[in-house]
Amino acid sequence: MTSRLTTCAFAGLPVLTAITLAIAPLPATASTSGNAGTSGSPNTLIEPSTATTAALSSDSNSNSDSNSNSNSGPGPGTSFKTVIGLPPSAFEAASGVSAGGRWLFVGSAGLPWSALRLQLGTRSGFSPLIELQSARLRRWRPAIGFATHWLHRPRLRISGEWLLGWLIQTGDLPRRGPNAELRVRIAAPFRRLAPYLMFGSQSTLLANRTTVSRVDGASSSWSFDGKWTGFATLGLALAINRRLGLDFGVDMTFYDVPNTQTIPGAHVGLLIGGFRRTRQPKNRQPVGQPANTITIVKHSPAQRTKAP
Numbered sequence: 001m002t003s004r005l006t007t008c009a010f011a012g013l014p015v016l017t018a019i020t021l022a023i024a025p026l027p028a029t030a031s032t033s034g035n036a037g038t039s040g041s042p043n044t045l046i047e048p049s050t051a052t053t054a055a056l057s058s059d060s061n062s063n064s065d066s067n068s069n070s071n072s073g074p075g076p077g078t079s080f081k082t083v084i085g086l087p088p089s090a091f092e093a094a095s096g097v098s099a100g101g102r103w104l105f106v107g108s109a110g111l112p113w114s115a116l117r118l119q120l121g122t123r124s125g126f127s128p129l130i131e132l133q134s135a136r137l138r139r140w141r142p143a144i145g146f147a148t149h150w151l152h153r154p155r156l157r158i159s160g161e162w163l164l165g166w167l168i169q170t171g172d173l174p175r176r177g178p179n180a181e182l183r184v185r186i187a188a189p190f191r192r193l194a195p196y197l198m199f200g201s202q203s204t205l206l207a208n209r210t211t212v213s214r215v216d217g218a219s220s221s222w223s224f225d226g227k228w229t230g231f232a233t234l235g236l237a238l239a240i241n242r243r244l245g246l247d248f249g250v251d252m253t254f255y256d257v258p259n260t261q262t263i264p265g266a267h268v269g270l271l272i273g274g275f276r277r278t279r280q281p282k283n284r285q286p287v288g289q290p291a292n293t294i295t296i297v298k299h300s301p302a303q304r305t306k307a308p
Helices: 002-023 058-070 088-095
Strands: 053-055 102-111 113-120 126-135 139-152 157-169 175-187 193-214 217-239 244-257 261-275 295-297
Touching (some): 088 102, 088 193, 088 217, 102 244
Antiparallel strands (some): 102 113, 102 261, 126 139
């Protein structure tokens, strides 16, 4: 009876060994890159507890790419976080400054002023912008500039804007010349509303040419004249959703000070905001690395063990 059990045990040993090898995971092979003390043997094992780099297989890369495409949108730290219930697009239009990675388009129409504005937020806190301003389709002022926050609080934000442009005025009194403008905005968001107050100071340098005709000929001379225009706007930004909003405002313009001409007006605007699309880096397969393998690289070679 004992000999029969011993014979059965030895007969079942190969089967048990085959099952154990099939269930046991394959050891990970290490690829050395010339570090001191590394042997470069294909049977060298490395402890995964101190691993610092892992290159996944091509199947894993395809899965990660599909996941990244399905989850496309704002990355970490760029979620649509509202400020006291107000979406960023409407509030950023009221304050004049966009957060990093966000863009904003504002189009407004009114009497006498209409404008188009496009701005982009950066991580440094500055928002570069371009703007086209018009008054009754006779006075045009394209400009570029930037805006930044002076005070950044949940319920109160104060910002400043600097713009440089060129004035083109047609009609009975044509004017052309460089133009500079400074604006100050004060915005106070509350739920879906953001009332704001804006003050502006605009200076234009005009070049005048005077021609005098005489009997013996004509002579011309140049002179430069500066014109200053101030204005104020009381407005309200209304959020429709996280990307869209409306802007309502009452404008007051003080034209050509000290020969002041007060021009009242009003405007209605459309606000469109969003995020820039950034390309997600793909996990490329290392050169010379076969597919469906995992390579674990360890800085310290002192804890290597050899495979049996």
